[in-house]
Amino acid sequence: MKVNLMFRNKDFVVKSESDSIIDTLANDLGFKYIISNMSQGDKIISNACTTALFNPLQSIDEICYRQENLIDALRKPDVIRQLYDITIETEKKRKDSFYWLSSSYISSVYSNAIGLLKIYIEMLMKLRRIADKEVAGFKSEGFLNFFTMLQRELNDDYFAEVNSHLNELSESNGILISSKLGNYLQGVGYVLRCKNQKGFWRKWTFAPSYTIAPRDDIGAADLGKRRDRAINEVSNALAQAAEHLESFFAKLRNELAFYVGCINLAKSLKMIKMPICIPKLIPIDQRKRSYRNLYDVGLALTKTEATVGNDIDTTDKLLYIITGANQGGKSTFLRSIGQAQLMAQCGMFVGAEEFLAPIRNGVFTHFKKEEDSSMKSGKLDEELSRMSKIVDVISCGSLVLFNESFSSTNEYEGSEIFRQITKALIDNNVEVFSVTHFYTYATAFLNERNTEFLRAERLENGERTFRIVKGEPIKTAFGEDLYRKIFADSL
Numbered sequence: 001m002k003v004n005l006m007f008r009n010k011d012f013v014v015k016s017e018s019d020s021i022i023d024t025l026a027n028d029l030g031f032k033y034i035i036s037n038m039s040q041g042d043k044i045i046s047n048a049c050t051t052a053l054f055n056p057l058q059s060i061d062e063i064c065y066r067q068e069n070l071i072d073a074l075r076k077p078d079v080i081r082q083l084y085d086i087t088i089e090t091e092k093k094r095k096d097s098f099y100w101l102s103s104s105y106i107s108s109v110y111s112n113a114i115g116l117l118k119i120y121i122e123m124l125m126k127l128r129r130i131a132d133k134e135v136a137g138f139k140s141e142g143f144l145n146f147f148t149m150l151q152r153e154l155n156d157d158y159f160a161e162v163n164s165h166l167n168e169l170s171e172s173n174g175i176l177i178s179s180k181l182g183n184y185l186q187g188v189g190y191v192l193r194c195k196n197q198k199g200f201w202r203k204w205t206f207a208p209s210y211t212i213a214p215r216d217d218i219g220a221a222d223l224g225k226r227r228d229r230a231i232n233e234v235s236n237a238l239a240q241a242a243e244h245l246e247s248f249f250a251k252l253r254n255e256l257a258f259y260v261g262c263i264n265l266a267k268s269l270k271m272i273k274m275p276i277c278i279p280k281l282i283p284i285d286q287r288k289r290s291y292r293n294l295y296d297v298g299l300a301l302t303k304t305e306a307t308v309g310n311d312i313d314t315t316d317k318l319l320y321i322i323t324g325a326n327q328g329g330k331s332t333f334l335r336s337i338g339q340a341q342l343m344a345q346c347g348m349f350v351g352a353e354e355f356l357a358p359i360r361n362g363v364f365t366h367f368k369k370e371e372d373s374s375m376k377s378g379k380l381d382e383e384l385s386r387m388s389k390i391v392d393v394i395s396c397g398s399l400v401l402f403n404e405s406f407s408s409t410n411e412y413e414g415s416e417i418f419r420q421i422t423k424a425l426i427d428n429n430v431e432v433f434s435v436t437h438f439y440t441y442a443t444a445f446l447n448e449r450n451t452e453f454l455r456a457e458r459l460e461n462g463e464r465t466f467r468i469v470k471g472e473p474i475k476t477a478f479g480e481d482l483y484r485k486i487f488a489d490s491l
Contacts, residue, residue, distance in 0.1 A: 001153060001248050005142045005255040006052070006347075008065050014051045014254045021364070021393065022054045024386075028365040028403070029338040030298030037268050037301050038261030044088075045264075048257035056345035058359060060281055066347025067278050068140040073259040074266055074349075079134050083127065084260050087253035090123040094246070101239045106228040113238035114169055120245040121162055128154045169238070175231065262348055265297075269351065274300050274307070279344035279355040284397045287316045287431075287450075290356040296336040297343075297351040308466040309352065310336070317452040318426045320433045321442050323473040328456025329466035330435045331403055337433055338363055338401050360399040360431065364390045368404040379408035387421060400425060402434040415441035426450065442473035 006012035026032060031053065039046035057063050073080045097119060099112040128150050135147040169175075182188040269276055275293060282288060293309035300307045310333055314320075322330050340350040341363050366387060383406055390400065402422075406414040415438045422445075425432050436442055445451045455471030458464060 001149060003146065003248070003251045003255050005069055005146060005252075006066060006258065007062065008141070011251055012048075012051075012255050012258075014047050015055070016047055019054075021389070025054065025338075025342075025363065025365055026050075028367045028401075029335050029342070030296065031339070031342075033298040033301045034265065034339070035261075038265045040264055042257070042260075044253060045257040045261045048254050049261040052258050052346040052348075053342050056342055056360070056363070057347065058284075058345075058361065060283070060359065063281055063345060063347050063359075065142065069142040070259060070262055070347060070349065071278065072138050072140040072143050073263060076134065076137055077263045077267075079130065079137075080256060080259050080263060082130055084253065084256040086123055086126050086130075087249050087256060090119065090249045091253065093119050093123075101242060106232055106235050107224065109239050110169075110231050110235040113235065113242045114166055116242040117162075117238065117245070118166055120242065120249070121159065121166070123249065124150075124154055124245075125159060128159075169234070177231075266349065268301060269297070272300060272305055274351060275309075275353045276349040277352055277354055279340070279350045279352075279357070281344055282356065282358050284359045284361070286358050287318060288356065288358065289314050289317070290354065291340070291352050292354040294336050294340060294350070294352040294355065296332045297339055298335065299332055300351065307332075310468045312454075312468075314452050317450055318429070318431050319422065319445060319448065319451040320454060321445060321451060321473065322433065322435045322454045322456070322468060323437070323439075323442050324454075324456030324468075324471070325458040325464055328458060328464045329468060330456050332466065333454075333468045334401050334403055334433055334435050338365060338399075341399060358431075359397075361395050361397040362393070363399045363401070364394060365401045366390060366403070366405045367401075368407055380406065383408060384417075394425075394430060396429040397431075399431045399433070402432065402436070404435055404437060407437065411438055411440055414438055415444070419444045439473055439475050446472065 003011070026035075035046055035049055035053070038049045057066070094116065097115060099115040099119075101109055101112060101116070131147040131150040135144070135151070138144055138147065178191050179187040266276055274295065274297075290313045292311050294312070295307050295309035308329065310329075322333065324330060336351065340352060340355055341357060341360060343350045344355060344357060345359060366383075369382070387405075394400070402418075406418045408414070409417075418434075418436070418438060418441045422432055422434060422441075442453075446453075453470065453472045454468050455473070456464065457467045457469045
């Protein structure tokens with residue numbers, strides 16, 4: 001049986017190992033708050049959502065497949081939670097039962113496999129009942145295929161036959177084995193026999209029998225070895241069946257975890273009246289971006305109230321330079337870009353009313369870092385080292401987000417370093433969003449037709465609206481506004 005709720009033709013593999021670039025990306029873009037809200041303390045959901053977010057899909061077809069499943073999940077959240085709860089219940093029952101297949105004793109593997117299979121069959125029956133009840137309410141290919149698969153492969157005849165076999169194999173009424181005599185009158189060809197065949201009791205009720213004495217340990221051990229020889233092949237088959245069902249429930253749990261995480265996040269954003277939308281992704285070679293009311297999801301969750309969103313509509317741009325007033329919302333805007341790109345490419349909704357963007361091979365961040373007393377080299381060396389690590393893995397069609405990069409040095413030197421790096425990236429078809437206070441750096445691209453200039457909006461009275469609008473760079477960052485605001489009482 002296949003789950004296929006995340007991919008049409010392959011399994012979703014959850015990755016638990018840490019990666020320095022992913023950790024940096026998560027911290028820079030504020031995903032800690034987003035993933036925490038999605039998981040709500042559930043480690044399985046956290047791992048599944050982290051894996052999905054930081055392994056962006058590259059195929060529009062794969063993204064659309066997952067989006068359609070997500071739309072169904074958001075329409076039927078209670079059903080998705082019921083399915084997920086069944087997988088959690090299954091794992092809990094498995095652990096509480098103390099049934100383990102990793103035993104050197106064949107008889108233990110035999111009895112434990114039967115016990116596990118009874119648990120899994122009970123849980124499969126619960127899944128089938130939900131499929132029968134809810135299949136008509138789903139439209140997506142993934143969930144429809146999943147439910148119809150349950151109905152097709154787990155019909156009533158199947159459950160009746162499996163339960164009959166498990167009861168038959170149970171050792172509560174003993175087991176029946178047969179063998180032949182070998183050349184030296186030894187037992188050979190041990191086979192497990194069915195006890196409930198027609199005429200069984202009539203044939204064996206009055207047959208000769210022998211019962212070993214209660215204290216005959218040697219006789220009991222000998223019979224135990226003969227039993228193990230007879231049940232060896234059946235034990236292997238039962239163990240393989242149990243392992244297959246264990247794998248099925250684990251995969252189902254991980255794939256449903258992603259959708260439960262999305263349901264949790266959507267509910268939280270709805271409570272603070274922030275919009276979400278299913279994004280539209282266009283091919284990687286196209287240069288168009290269009291957003292309406294795009295906002296920083298992590299910030300909205302932290303503030304637990306509505307936050308300011310931004311609009312943008314550009315075509316044929318590869319470099320976006322963002323300048324303007326201090327504390328005007330530039331970094332927040334940058335985070336919203338990165339969040340939305342990764343959320344869109346993992347098949348999620350995004351925090352906006354509308355969102356359109358090209359697919360990107362990868363998303364990378366290079367943000368200004370606070371001073372670190374443990375650094376063994378200078379701040380500029382540290383920034384260049386981080387940039388070098390990005391260059392080692394970046395490729396054409398990627399997206400890089402710079403936030404006040406190379407500001408650890410003076411205007412002239414920092415601008416020149418930054419300009420050369422930016423020019424090399426866009427010349428190799430890497431899309432760049434750059435928040436900067438370097439006027440020299442920003443104006444170096446004034447005559448580039450593939451550059452869009454954006455600026456943090458500032459009203460005439462010095463008030464920040466926290467909106468990002470089109471506008472060329474100006475020499476001042478209006479630090480005096482902040483000085484007056486902070487020290488107004490003492491002036």
